[in-house]
Amino acid sequence: MADNASSAQRLAAWSAGLVWRDVPDDQRSLVGLRVLDTVGLVLAGYETQAARVAFAIGRKQGGTAESTLFLAGERTSAAVAALVHGTVAHCRDFDDTFPDSVVHPGSTVIAAALAVGEAERGPDEEIATAILVGYEAAARIGAAAGRRFHARGFHATGIVGPLSATLVAAHLYRLSAAATADALGLAASMASGLMAFVDDGAWSKWLHAGWSAHGGIVAAQLAGQGFRGPRGVLDGRHNLFTAFIDAPAPGADALCGDLGRRWQGGAAHFKYYPCAHVIQPYIDAAIALRCRHRLFPDKIERVTCAIAPWAVPIVCAPRAPKLRPATDMDAIASLPYQVAVALADGRVDLDALGPACRARAEVLDLATRIEHAADESLGQGFDGSIAVRLKSSEVLQSAVFSAPPDRAKLLAKFRATARRAVDEDTAATLEGTILGGALPRFGELATTLKIHV
Incomplete structure (x- = not known):
C-alpha cells in the first residue's frame, strides 16, 4: 500500500x-454472540x-431469490432481505452499541452478512470474518466522530452504517x-439519518439500520460491476466528517494505522433491556x-439520576412526554419511565414497552418522582450515578457504569426474544446452530428460519 493511500483505500x-x-x-x-443477539432481535x-x-x-x-426472509417462507434479493432484517x-x-459514538453495529452488520453470505453460499469462516470487518469499521469511523453526529442532529448509525x-x-x-475502496466511496454517499424521530416517536430510527445494510450491499454490487466511487470520502476535501460535523478528518494513520494489530470492534456493548443504551446502566x-x-x-420519595449533558435531550427532555410515553419508541427513550419500571418490577423486558405497562398508575406515579441532573464531568462512557431518597429520609446511592459482557444474560435475552416468534424447540435449535460449534452454521440458520413459519 502506497504511503499516500487514502483512508478508504x-x-x-x-x-x-x-x-x-x-x-x-x-x-x-x-461472532456467535453477535449473531445470536441479532437473530433474537429480528424474532x-x-x-x-x-x-x-x-x-x-x-x-x-x-x-432474485437468493436470501431468506426470516419466518416468511420465501426468498428475495440480498439487499432487500438486509433492509427488512436490519x-x-x-x-x-x-x-448492541458503541458507547463512544452510540453507533448500533449489529442490526446493520449482521443483517448484511447473513443476506450476502447466504446469497454467495459463503463458507462459515468468511461470513464470520466479514462480520468482524464490519464491526471494526463501525468502531473506528464512529470513534473518529464521537458523539458529534448526534450533537448535529444526525443518527450516527445511519451515517456510519452504510460504510461498515x-x-x-x-x-x-x-x-x-x-x-x-470504490464501494466505500459509494456507500459514503448513502450515509444519512436525522434525529427527528426523538420528537414524536416515529419509526425512521429503525429504518436507518436496515437502510444502511441495504445501501452498503448495493454500493458493493455497483463497485463489483466497475462503478467508480470517490477515494477521499474519509479524508479528502469533501469527506464525511467535514460534511456532517464540520470537523477535520482523522489522518489515514490515525484511522487505519494499527488495523490488524489493535481491534476496536469488540467494544460494542450488548444491551440487556429494551431502552436507549445510555439508560441501561x-x-x-x-x-x-x-x-x-x-x-x-x-417507600420512595425521589430519585435523582446524574447524567451526561449530551444524553439529556435524548432520554430526559422534554420532560412531559418522558413521564407518560405514548408509544413504544417514547418508552424506549425515557429515563424516568424505564427506571420506574425497574424499581417497580425488578426487571425491564419487552412487555415494558407495551400499552398495558405504559398505562400502569404505579409506574407513571413513580416516574414523576424520578428526575435527572446534568453533570458536565460525565460522558466518558455510559457513566453516572443514581440516588434514591426514601420517605424515611434515608438516601441510597449507587454509581452507574456499563457492566462487562454477560453470556448468561445474553442467553436469557435470546431465549426470551426468540420465544416471541418461535416455539421452544425452534429457539433451542437456533441457539445450537449459532453457538454449538466453533462458528455459527450459517447455512443451517437460514434453513431453520425459513421452515418455521
Missing part, C-alpha cells in the same frame, strides 16, 4: 485481505407493526481492494438497589 485493502486465521481469539469468540421485532410493514415491502420488492432487528432498540455494511458485502463478494443500578434494600415504590 487502506481500510479497503485490510478488509479485502483479512482471513480468519489472522483474527485473534478474543474477537472470534464474539422479537416480528410481532410489531413496523415489522409487518417491512416484511410486506420485502415481499413486494422481490428480486430494520426489524433495530425496532425494539435492543441491539459495504465492507461486509465487499468481503463476501470477494471484491478486490480497489473495488472495495441506570436500570442495572436501580434493580440492584431494589434487591439489596427491598425497595418498593411507596
